[in-house]
Amino acid sequence: MRMPDLDPSVLARRAALIDALRRLVPDGVVAEDDALVAYDSDALTAYRQKPLAVVLPRSADEVSAVLRFCSSNNVKIVPRGAGTSLSGGALPLGDGVLLGLSRMNKILDVDLENRCAVVQPGVTNLGITRAVEANGFYYAPDPSSQIACTIGGNVAENSGGIHCLKYGLTTNNLLGVELALLDGTRVRFGGKALDAGGLDLLGLVTGSEGLLGVVTEVTVRLRPKPPSAKALLVAFPSIEAAGQCVADVIAEGIVPAAMEIMDRFAVDAVEAYCAPGYPREAAAILIAELDGMEVEVEGAAREVERIARANGALACEGSASDADRERIWLGRKAAFAAAGRIAPDMLCMDGTIPRRALPRVLTRIGEMSKEFGLPVANVFHAGDGNLHPLIMFDVMKDGDLDRAEKFGAAILTLCVEVGGVLTGEHGVGVEKRDLMPLMFSEIDLAQQQAVKCAFDPQSLLNPGKVFPSLSACVEGGAMHVHQGRLPFANLPRL
C-alpha cells in the first residue's frame, strides 16, 4: 500500500511543531515514540504507521486552532474517533497529526420535543441511546461496534448496522453537523429542523471519511422505541432458498427491522463458540426481526414464516420472550469473535450486491476460498444485500496476509461485476482505495476529487485515503492525474 510521500520539511520541524501544538492543546499531545505505538492503526491492523503526533482536543475551538495551525504549517491531519474503522480510515500518516476526538464526549442537549439530541463527536453511538432510553427513545443505526465507535466516526463512515434495513444508515438519521474546515472556520449544515437549507452539504459530508472536514458536533434524530420485537430463526437447505425468502418478504411489503443470513461455516463457528442453539442441519440460517406493535409483529411473523415455508424452510422458530430473542441474536452478534477463535486473524469484507446475485456470489466465494486456501465464513445483512465475508488467516504465516488481501479484492471485484459496490458501510479507507477504479472511471474520480479540493485546497485532510491517486488542486477543481502515476510512497508493512 503506497501512501503520500513524507514531507521532509515537516519531519525536520517536528520538535517545533510539537511544541506549538502543546501550547494549543495543553495536556493533549502525545509525541513520545514508545507511546505513539498505541495509535499506529485503527481496527484494520494490516497497516501500521506511527503519526507525527497525536493531538486530543477538548473543544471545537481547540479543533479549529489545530486545523488552522496545521493548514498554515502545511501539516497533514488524520481525524480519529474511537479507531474502530475496518478500512484503515484512521490510519495515521508519518508526517501528519492524528487528531483524536475521543475527549469531546459530552452530550450537549437532549431535546425530546423535537426528537433529537445534540452531541459532541466523541460520544459513542450507544452512549446516545443510553442517554435517552429511559424516556422511550433511541438512536437507530446500530453498528456492531456501537458500544465503542463514536458518532463522529459514524458520520464520517456513514455507518450502518443490523437494523438499518428498516431505519436507514447514519445519513438517514442525522439532522445536522458542525464541521471544522481546514482553515479552522466552522460551518453548520442543518440543525434541529428536518431539512438543511441550500445545497445538501450535510449529505455530502456524511460518509466523507474525514477528507472534507472535522465533525465537531452532531445532531441526531431520535426515534421512539418500538413497543415489542420478535426474532425468527429459520433454517434453510440452501443459501439460495434463504436469499429468495428474503427477497419475497421484502417484495410483499413487509419491512422487518433486520434480516441476517449466516452460512453453515459461520453457524458451526458460533455453535462452537457460544452455542446459541442454531439448527445444525441447515446450509444457511436466516434471522429476521420484526418490531412494532405486538399484534402487528405477530401478524408479520406469521407472514414471514409462511413465506419461509414456501421457500422450503426446514425449521422456523420464533422468540417467545426478550431473553429468547437475545439468545437468537447471540450467535449472529458473536460471529466475528467466533471466527476469531478459528484463526488468529481475520479480514472482514463489506461489499453490497443486488439481492438476486446472492447465490451466484456465495457459490463463487466458496470456490475462491478453496483456490486461495483460506477459510471464509459468510454473515450478511441480507435484507440489503450487504455481504460480510470473514476471511480467516494467520498473519504470522508467510504470505497469508497477502493471500487474504488478494482473496478480499477478488470478492469485491465480483461484487462490482454483478452490479454491486465495494463497500456498504465500512468505508473505502486505505483498504479498498486501489480498487476504486473498478467502480469509477478516471473522470468520476476526478470529479469527486474536485469536491475534495472545494473543502481542502491544500490536500491536507486525510490524504492517501479513498482515492487511488493524489491530485493537485488547481483553480476550480482537481488536476487530473493520469494512469500509472501513483504519487504515493511505500508504506512499510509491519
Next chain:
Amino acid sequence: MQILKPDTEEQVVEAIRDAKAPLSVEGQGTKQGFGHPVEVDTVLRLAGLSGVTMYEPDEMVFTAKAGTPLAEIEGVLAEKGQCLGFEPGEIGKLWNEGGSGGTIGGTVAAAIAGPRRFAAGAARDHLLGFTAVNGRGERFKAGGRVVKNVTGYDLPKLAAGSFGTLFAITEVTLRALPRAQAATVLALEGKEPAAALRILRAVAASPFEPSGLIHLATGGTPRTLIRLEGHSEGVAARAAELSKTIAKDARRLEADEGARLFRAAADLHTLFDPETTLWRASVPPARAHDMTTRVQPVAWFADAAGGILWLAFRNASDPAALHAAARDLGGHATLVRKGPAQTDDVFPPLDTATLALTSRVKAAFDPARRLNPGRMYKDV
C-alpha cells in the same frame, strides 16, 4: 431564446462542452418558477432524455433517464404494485395550473417530496445513483444501484436539491417501495393550531409508525390528519389504539377521501390559491406554531408533524422577515412561488463561510458557471 433538446447523453455532453454562454437547465420546465430566474439565452431542455431503462421489481430499484415524466414512472411502478417512497407530487402545477407534472430529474433536482417523507425519507434518501454532465462537459456517474453504499462521496445526496446548478442530471437510479397493502387516515377537525401540532408531535413520538402527519389550515375547517400504512391487520390495530389514546375522537376517513387529501398535500397546487405567494419553512417541529403565529400566513399546511410548513401569503411577503423568523426559530425558509417581480433571496441566506464553500462546491462541478448560474444564490 434558443432551446437545445438533446435526445442522448452524448448530445448533452456536446451541448455543455460547446456552450459559449451559460445555460438554463430544465426538464419540462414546470418548476422554472422555483428559484431565481436564470438570465440566459439558451435553455438546455432534458425532457427528450426519456424512458425507464432498468426496472427490477424484485430488487425494488429502477433507472430512468432524467427527462422521464414523473407520471410515467409512477405508472410503471404501479403495474408491479410499487411506488416512489418519498411520494413526490406534481408541484410543477403550482406555477402553471393544468400543465404537466414534471420529470423525474426535475423532481430529484428540486428535492420534491410528499408527506410520506416523514416515515420513508426525502428524495435524497431514495436516490441511489445518477449520471450527469458537469459544467466542463464531462459525463460522470456517482453512487450505485444498491441501498447500502458508501463507496466514494455521497454525491446523490448533493444532487437532490441542487436545482441544476452543479450538473445536468441525465439519468437517475432510485429505490421503489411496495405500495402499502392498507392505509387508514384518521382525521381531527377544527383543532386549534397549537393543539393540532401538539397531537401530531405526540403521534410522531409514539411507536404507531405513522406515514403522514399533516395539519391543513388552507381554508374551511382546519383538519389534522394521521395516516397509517402497512398490513391491514396492523393498520387497524394501530388506528384503534391511536384513537383511544393520543388522537381521541379522531374520525376514520373513507379510503378515497384520505387518499385524495394526501395526494393534494403532495401536489400542493390544489391547496393554495394560485394568486398567493408560497413559502416553505423547516423549523424544529416544536417551533412550528411559533413560526405560523409570527409570520401570519393566510393559509398554511404543516407536513411532517410541523417539521415542514407550507405558508401562503396574500401579498408579496417580506422575504427578509420570513428568513429571519425561520432562522430565529432554528430553521430556514425558502420562497417557492413568488409574487411578480420579486427578486430577493429565494433560498435561505447563508453565512459567509457556507456561501464561500457553496461557491467552491459549485466550481468543483461547474467552474465556468455554465449551468443555472444564480438560480440558487447570486454568485453561485
Next chain:
Amino acid sequence: MRTNFTPAQLEDPQLAAAEKQLRACVHCGICTATCPTYTLLGDELDGPRGRIQLIQHMLETDAVPSAKVVTHIDRCLSCLACVSACPSGVNYPRLIDKAREHIERKAQRPWARRLLRKALGQVLPHRELLRPLLMLGRIGAPFAALLPEALRAPARLAARLPKAERGTPIAKVSRPSGTPVGRVALHVGCVQEVVAPRITRAAVRVLVRHGFEVTTVEGDGCCGALNHHLGQAAEAHTHAKALVADIAKHEDDGKPFDAIVTTASGCGAVVRDIGFQLNDERGAAVGARTRDIADLLRGVPLKTGRAHRFTRVAYHAACSLTHGMKQAAAAPQILRTLGFDVVEPRDTQCCGSAGVYNVLEPAIADRLQQRKAATLMETQPKYIATGNIGCLAQIAAAVQLPVVHTIELIDWATGGPKP
C-alpha cells in the same frame, strides 16, 4: 495481531503466555468503552487496547519504557472490565501483570513514587505494621499538608482507611453442631483483618450456621495480591507460597478442603490464579478450588429470619468479583432471595479503590469514587453492600451510610447481629 518475539524470549513461560494474548487481540477497540480510565480521560493510552500495544512494544523490545508509558500503565486499575467486554477472550491480566513486573525491573520511577510503592508493598501485607501506621496516620492526617510531598500519600492512605479495629479471636477450626455438610478453608486477609475484622467473623458464623466446618488459613498474613498488583513479583510469590503451604498443611491429613473461601474478591481473584503465578501444581489445585463466599453460599439453602426484610440495599459489584471471579450475579441474587430490596447503581464501573490505586492515583480514584457514591446514593438505600474490602473502604469514605460486606447482611438475615 502480529507479534515479534525471539524464540529465546518465548522460553519464559510468562512471556509466552503474554504473547498468546497479544496474538488473540484483534485491536477491535470494543473494550475501550468499558474502561474507566479511558472513559474519563479519552486517550487511547489510558484504555485497554492502547495499553496492550504499549505493553507489546515494551515486552518485544525489552526496552526501558519512557516515563510517559509508565504513567499510562500505572493508571490501569486492573478492574478487568475490559476482560468481560472483549469478544476475543483476551486475558488481559497476563499482559498487565507482566508489564508491571517489567516496569518494576527496568524503569526508574521518580524516587518519591518508588518509595511509596515500596512502602505500600512492605507495610500493607503485614498487620503488625499496618495497625500502628493507621493509628499514627489518623493522628497525623490533619497535618498531612505539612509533610513533604513523598510522605503525604501515605498520610492520605491512612486518612482514607477506616480506623483499625480489633476483632475477637477466632478459633483455628470452627465446627457446626451436626455432621458438617462440607469442609472449607476460610482465607483471612491482611488489610481486611485490620480495618474490618467483623467481616471474617460474620463469615465464620454464617458458614458454621449452615453446617460447614471452617478452618482459617492465612499463610504469612497476606495472599500476595497487593504486591502482585504493584509488580513486586518476588514478594508476591513469597506470600502466595506461604498461603499454599498453609492450606497444604491442613490437608496433610488427606482430607482436602471442598473449597478455599475468600471474603475479599480482590484477594480471591488473585488466589484463583495462584497456580499460574507460581507455575506450580499445588498452587493450581488451590486456585481451582478458590471461591468467593457468595458463590459458595448460592448453592446453600439459607435459614432466613424476618427483621431485615424489605431493607433497601444498594449493591456495588466489586470489579474483582464481577470481572475477576465472574460472579456478578451471586451476591445480589442471594440478598434478593433473603428478602432484601436490592438496587444497583447506574454507574457499573470501578469505584476507584482497586487495591492501593487510590493512594497511587488519587486524582482518578477520587473522580471514580465520587461518581460511584453519587449513583449509589441516588437509589436511596439503607445500606450499601459490596464484596470486597477495598471497595468497602473507598465507598465508606464518600458516603454517610453504613457500608457493609454482603456476608454481614447474610449473617443478619440468617440470625446474626444487625450490622
